[in-house]
Amino acid sequence: MLTFRGVEAKLPTLIYTGAEAEIYIQEWFGEIVIRKQRVPKSYRAPMLDSNIRHMRTSHEATMLREVRKLGVAVPTVQHIDQESTSLIMDFINGRTLKEELHLISKSERRTRCRALGEILAAMHLGGVVHGDVTLSNVISQNGKLFLIDFGLGNFSKEVEARGVDLLLLNRSMRSTHYMYHAELFRSFVEGYRHVFGRKSREVFEKMGEVERRGRYFERG
Amino acid sequence: MYYLGIESTAHTFGASVVDEVGKIYSNAQDVYKSVAGSGIHPREAAEHHSEVAASVLREALRDAHVSAKELSGIAVALGPGLGPCLRVGATVARSLSSYLAIPLIPVNHAIGHIEIGILTTGAIDPLVVLVSGGHTAIAAFSGGRWRIFGETEDITIGNLFDMFAREINLPSPAGQQIEKLTQNASKFIPLPYVVKGNDVSYSGLLTASLAKLRSGERLEDVCYSMQEVSCSMLAEAVERSLAYTGKKEILLTGGVAANKSLKDKLEKVAAIHTAVCHTVTSPYTGDNGAQIAWTGVLSQRAGVIAQVEDSQVRPRWRLEDVDIPWRRG
Numbered sequence: 001m002l003t004f005r006g007v008e009a010k011l012p013t014l015i016y017t018g019a020e021a022e023i024y025i026q027e028w029f030g031e032i033v034i035r036k037q038r039v040p041k042s043y044r045a046p047m048l049d050s051n052i053r054h055m056r057t058s059h060e061a062t063m064l065r066e067v068r069k070l071g072v073a074v075p076t077v078q079h080i081d082q083e084s085t086s087l088i089m090d091f092i093n094g095r096t097l098k099e100e101l102h103l104i105s106k107s108e109r110r111t112r113c114r115a116l117g118e119i120l121a122a123m124h125l126g127g128v129v130h131g132d133v134t135l136s137n138v139i140s141q142n143g144k145l146f147l148i149d150f151g152l153g154n155f156s157k158e159v160e161a162r163g164v165d166l167l168l169l170n171r172s173m174r175s176t177h178y179m180y181h182a183e184l185f186r187s188f189v190e191g192y193r194h195v196f197g198r199k200s201r202e203v204f205e206k207m208g209e210v211e212r213r214g215r216y217f218e219r220g
Numbered sequence: 221m222y223y224l225g226i227e228s229t230a231h232t233f234g235a236s237v238v239d240e241v242g243k244i245y246s247n248a249q250d251v252y253k254s255v256a257g258s259g260i261h262p263r264e265a266a267e268h269h270s271e272v273a274a275s276v277l278r279e280a281l282r283d284a285h286v287s288a289k290e291l292s293g294i295a296v297a298l299g300p301g302l303g304p305c306l307r308v309g310a311t312v313a314r315s316l317s318s319y320l321a322i323p324l325i326p327v328n329h330a331i332g333h334i335e336i337g338i339l340t341t342g343a344i345d346p347l348v349v350l351v352s353g354g355h356t357a358i359a360a361f362s363g364g365r366w367r368i369f370g371e372t373e374d375i376t377i378g379n380l381f382d383m384f385a386r387e388i389n390l391p392s393p394a395g396q397q398i399e400k401l402t403q404n405a406s407k408f409i410p411l412p413y414v415v416k417g418n419d420v421s422y423s424g425l426l427t428a429s430l431a432k433l434r435s436g437e438r439l440e441d442v443c444y445s446m447q448e449v450s451c452s453m454l455a456e457a458v459e460r461s462l463a464y465t466g467k468k469e470i471l472l473t474g475g476v477a478a479n480k481s482l483k484d485k486l487e488k489v490a491a492i493h494t495a496v497c498h499t500v501t502s503p504y505t506g507d508n509g510a511q512i513a514w515t516g517v518l519s520q521r522a523g524v525i526a527q528v529e530d531s532q533v534r535p536r537w538r539l540e541d542v543d544i545p546w547r548r549g
Binding site (some may be wrong): 017018019020041042043044045047048051052131132133134136152164168171172174175176178179210213 | 360362363367368369373374408410413415416417418419448449452455456459460462463464465484485486488489491492493
């Protein structure tokens with residue numbers, strides 16, 4: 001038994017159904033772990049679907065290992081089960097930043113977003129992009145931030161890929177925390193710039209460019 | 221109370237009469253056809269619109285059995301779209317509004333696709349999937365505006381089909397032609413599948429599809445694989461947005477909503493998340509006057525009216541920049 005969000009949970013228990021995976025808490029050799037299982041999608045052709053699930057499962061494990069080397073807090077992968085396209089990982093008992101930002105004070109919000117900026121900058125400088133940066137993919141354990149969900153991550157030092165990461169985060173903030181979105185993003189920018197340095201300007205410029213490009217496409 | 225809506229953002233010049241409760245009395249249109257192998261030429265499309273404007277307007281009033289004097293307002297799509305095309309609709313609407321001395325109501329074309337979808341399908345609080353030549357966007361309503369949750373980072377899904385078709389000289393509408401060809405496909409060819417967060421990117425898929433064709437793959441197989449990959453990518457982005465927002469309805473609207481494969485995939489996505497998928501049907505998938513007229517009704521009711529002098533066209537008017545005072549949430 002385990003207390004999760006104030007409730008005694010029987011194991012294994014499905015705690016989240018995401019877009020591509022089901023997340024379970026379970027026991028594994030006496031330890032409480034997370035199992036992230038990529039489930040088949042009926043809307044994709046079977047061959048395409050199976051390719052995507054297998055590739056992303058092993059890819060995510062690789063990304064998590066490499067990101068950890070850069071000093072970014074992520075769950076440790078304990079086991080890869082390609083049969084069921086699952087990853088067994090450490091359980092981080094916290095809450096998503098999406099939830100937490102609604103619950104904490106203004107100065108705490110600022111601290112969290114600044115810290116997130118520092119983390120993303122360190123990761124980018126290390127040559128990794130996340131590919132799906134949203135406030136749901138950051139878990140705060142009493143203020144310590146963990147990045148999760150690296151299935152769309154990549155090794156890249158391209159300004160464009162970095163800009164896309166920032167764009168995704170900015171949009172995530174704007175869509176669910178629009179009441180104080182500007183303040184959140186400003187703190188994020190501070191943290192990012194602090195670690196990344198002067199060249200961060202290029203990344204923010206690229207972010208704007210990518211956003212404008214997709215907005216309304218003029219048919220030629 | 222009758223309202224006239226005028227649409228001229230891209231290749232369609234449309235006019236429609238609706239009333240204050242959303243009954244659609246007419247939906248007339250005339251579509252500019254580009255020659256096979258080439259896209260819309262903005263100036264030529266605008267010339268087309270000028271030529272057909274009078275007859276389309278007459279037809280809209282005649283079908284509705286309404287005379288111009290009975291109109292209570294003129295709604296016009298001021299953007300987003302092609303400047304020269306937009307100016308035709310705006311000019312017509314301004315003249316009618318001042319001649320008849322009735323309000324001129326500015327409408328955002330993309331919001332029109334959303335509102336006609338909600339009106340005709342009965343959706344209440346959907347995650348909107350707007351797919352057309354001009355848009356590939358995933359949006360949900362919150363805090364007085366439609367917020368973008370995902371979109372294309374380069375070309376739209378409509379563009380992907382159009383540009384592919386143009387390269388191989390397929391006649392328009394491209395989507396239908398491509399869909400027809402997929403029926404005779406015999407195999408799936410792996411092509412680049414690019415999803416970034418809730419976003420998609422189609423430019424690499426376009427290049428790779430054309431390259432496969434040149435390398436000798438059958439056209440039917442390339443069409444099938446390109447459609448399968450592009451629609452699956454969007455379905456995945458929609459599924460991600462659905463999981464993120466927790467919405468229980470999907471609204472598929474815009475010209476590409478007519479694509480059966482996309483509709484089928486989004487219905488499957490909805491089923492996985494115990495949600496419902498509403499899909500707009502013809503004639504309200506492609507650009508139409510009714511979407512503008514009805515959004516005009518909603519806007520005017522909420523007090524959105526333009527003075528003639530500030531009714532200039534807005535070719536890059538973003539849907540998330542439009543205040544929606546008539547909707548709660």
